[in-house]
Amino acid sequence: MTLPGGANALNGVLLEARHISKRFSGLQAVGGANGLSFSVDRGAFVGLIGPNGAGKSTTFDLMSGVQTSDTGSVLFNGHDITRSSTDTIAEKGIGRTFQTPRAFESLTVLQNVVAGATSPGESLRWAFGRSWRSHETATVEAAEAILRRVGLHERAAARVGDLSGGELRMLEVARQLVRDPTVLLLDEPTAGVHPGLQERLAQLLQDLHRDGVTLVVVEHNLHFLLALADHVLVLADGELLAQGPPADIRADPVVIAAYLGDGDVA
């Protein structure tokens, strides 16, 4: 029997949130009364949906160390990363993109991707030497291959300031891919991306999923997401409203009432 997530779905929990919460000056963005708890299996493709302001991006922030949870803990591979800094979390293998794309504007498109990787020449001890050069050549090649994969190879020499919004989004995905993440958190990857490129993105995510990369994707584009994900978390007011396979979520009356509205999505 083949499970939707492939054999990997049986390998246990990779990423787990236990009663996490975040409050912004009186507003409970994530967590509700009990804190937010959920888990992501190794190799899973998880969709994270919910209305605007439900706390999806904040949840990503708490899992990537951009913000620290007020309560509870975040576990990755069984290790507590609740209070770890963003760079240590990234080095552990959690990659993420941002809802508003971010880029290094003084670098070219290719250099942005190369800068995504961690090079031995980034440590003060090795920077003055030459040993990082061979690593650099390999990274540049990897970066070029990834740019081809996300459809940005013709823009490799461009300044990021010259990219469109959709291209910036793909660049951000590329910058994380070069890091070979164990789990990738994508915040609205299709927003502002034209349909042709969306198809390429869907293909890319399927390939990554097949290769065993664990994916958590926030999307308002449910056509896109529900066709790809094998597990869906529904967030409303910072709390988990429902979770399950896409088909169940589509049919869940509570979800329909709270989020999907008239039920004709996807």
Next chain:
Amino acid sequence: MNWPQLLVTVLTLGSIFGVVTLSLNLQYARGGMINFGIVAYFAVGAYTYAIFTQPPPQGLDQYKFGFGWPWWAAVIVAGLAALVFAAVTGWPTLRLRGEYLALTTFAFAEVFHSVLLNERRIGNGTVGLARVERPFGDWGPIEEKYVFAGAAALLLVATLVVFRRLLVSPYGRALDAIRDDETAAMAAGKPAQQMRRQVFLISAVPVGFAGAVYAMFTTLAQPSLFTAEVTFIVWIALVLGGERSVYGVVLGTLGLVFFEEIVRAWPFETVRSAQIAAAVEHVVTGLVFIAVLRYQPFQAAATRLRASR
């Protein structure tokens, strides 16, 4: 006008301040840190050099410490002292960003300056330490002042080479990434806090060296030499040269020092004309700055230099 003398002075002072401007460039243009107290690190280098080279106190000497070390050992200690000073001052301040860091470093330097003014036993208060000696004599037919200018220029070139080496490495690229977008850089595994601290410390070392060479040049370590004016001059040189290019920074500093020295050395016929010139100098300085900022000749020259490399 004595042109050779003028050029030697410009080369010497320009090299000394060029080192400081280069360090500031590393901190600001690459590290994203605004240091308005850079003069304090410069002063630490100068005083350390003076203290470690001057003879132990005897007779009427006011100061308490003097070690009589050879010049080269004292230069190394001056660099280390600046490093330690950067570690101590950076620890509480580097969490601050932008203008807050600028204000704190400025305040730090002012406090340090008033300590220098009032403290008698180590730095000898307002009088300062005046027993600094120039270590180089004439080299055969080459006069001492040329040897000294050459040594200062060598320090500048060495700093330039080391910084460039660092900045063209992945380390430099990671610094650019952090400056451009710290959160995104951290999400790409760059330890922003740690790297910023490293840059702050590394860049203090050549400033300490430069302070030592400056003490040799003036044969003096005195509070009046290390006022906020020094900070402003190197900042102006940085802006003139274009913060993005290390060559521009060097050209900007040399240009600025040249301009100041030429005004200072101009052979005026009467006292009256010298007074007028002194008044006009400020106006002219302002006009030149505006012109330079508008046309950016140093930046353009630096771009050509880079292109021809």
